[in-house]
Amino acid sequence: MSAPIPRLEWKAVTKRFGGEPVLDGxxxxxxxxxxxxxxxxxxxxxxxxxxLALGLLRPDAGTVLLDGKPLPGxxxxxxxxxxxxxxxxxxxAALFDSLTVWxxxxxxxxxxxxxxxxxxxIRALAALExxxxxxxxxxxxxxxxxxxxxxRVALARAIVADPDVLxxxxxxxxxxxxxxxxxxxxxxxxxxxxxxxxxxxxHDLASARVIADDxxxxxxxAIVWRGRSEELATxxxxxVRRFVxxxx
Numbered sequence: 001m002s003a004p005i006p007r008l009e010w011k012a013v014t015k016r017f018g019g020e021p022v023l024d025g026x027x028x029x030x031x032x033x034x035x036x037x038x039x040x041x042x043x044x045x046x047x048x049x050x051x052l053a054l055g056l057l058r059p060d061a062g063t064v065l066l067d068g069k070p071l072p073g074x075x076x077x078x079x080x081x082x083x084x085x086x087x088x089x090x091x092x093a094a095l096f097d098s099l100t101v102w103x104x105x106x107x108x109x110x111x112x113x114x115x116x117x118x119x120x121x122i123r124a125l126a127a128l129e130x131x132x133x134x135x136x137x138x139x140x141x142x143x144x145x146x147x148x149x150x151x152r153v154a155l156a157r158a159i160v161a162d163p164d165v166l167x168x169x170x171x172x173x174x175x176x177x178x179x180x181x182x183x184x185x186x187x188x189x190x191x192x193x194x195x196x197x198x199x200x201x202x203h204d205l206a207s208a209r210v211i212a213d214d215x216x217x218x219x220x221x222a223i224v225w226r227g228r229s230e231e232l233a234t235x236x237x238x239x240v241r242r243f244v245x246x247x248x
Contacts, residue, residue: 013062024221035198040218046201087158102138127156148179168200
């Protein structure tokens with residue numbers, strides 16, 4: 001029996017900036033329904049990996065595949081159908097200051113998916129409920145919310161279209177431990193509810209241990225270790241031990 005096709009795969013991916021390789025023949029895959037967290041020091045290329053998967057960058061060599069289909073090679077409707085299946089929680093929430101909470105959550109529905117404002121609002125309110133926010137915040141603006149509430153709104157925006165793949169870029173950055181714990185719990189709940197694949201990058205090891213099924217370590221442009229979340233504490237990999245024990 002052949003192995004299942006990964007939901008998402010970086011295959012021999014190289015990406016250079018100014019002639020210097022940030023990713024150097026990187027290979028990594030995540031199966032459908034799994035939550036993968038990518039850890040590593042600053043400047044190792046974690047954000048570049050996400051941008052490649054989202055089509056914001058193109059690899060210099062190699063390819064990124066979704067369900068076995070190369071993303072950069074697709075165009076027009078085919079590419080749009082694939083990207084329609086993804087949701088993103090950006091670092092810092094990245095909400096639109098000039099839009100209300102519900103308009104932020106519904107932005108994709110009204111601007112890309114052709115959903116009417118009335119139906120989009122209903123779906124936005126349902127997504128807000130999923131992240132433990134009430135209708136009372138729907139007409140507020142991001143500046144009127146705490147950092148934790150802004151992150152919840154951003155998560156609602158990421159899940160509003162019921163994606164197959166969720167990307168999380170440093171989901172707990174700037175949050176206090178209690179709020180970060182609440183966001184981690186919401187991420188786990190929503191990934192399980194949707195039955196989707198999740199790919200996260202984070203410096204927060206506490207967050208990684210909570211939200212990950214599997215953890216991969218990116219170092220010098222390549223994956224140097226991968227294992228189950230519980231194996232992070234016991235591996236003798238030198239780069240992992242340095243990152244876990246020294247936070248560097």
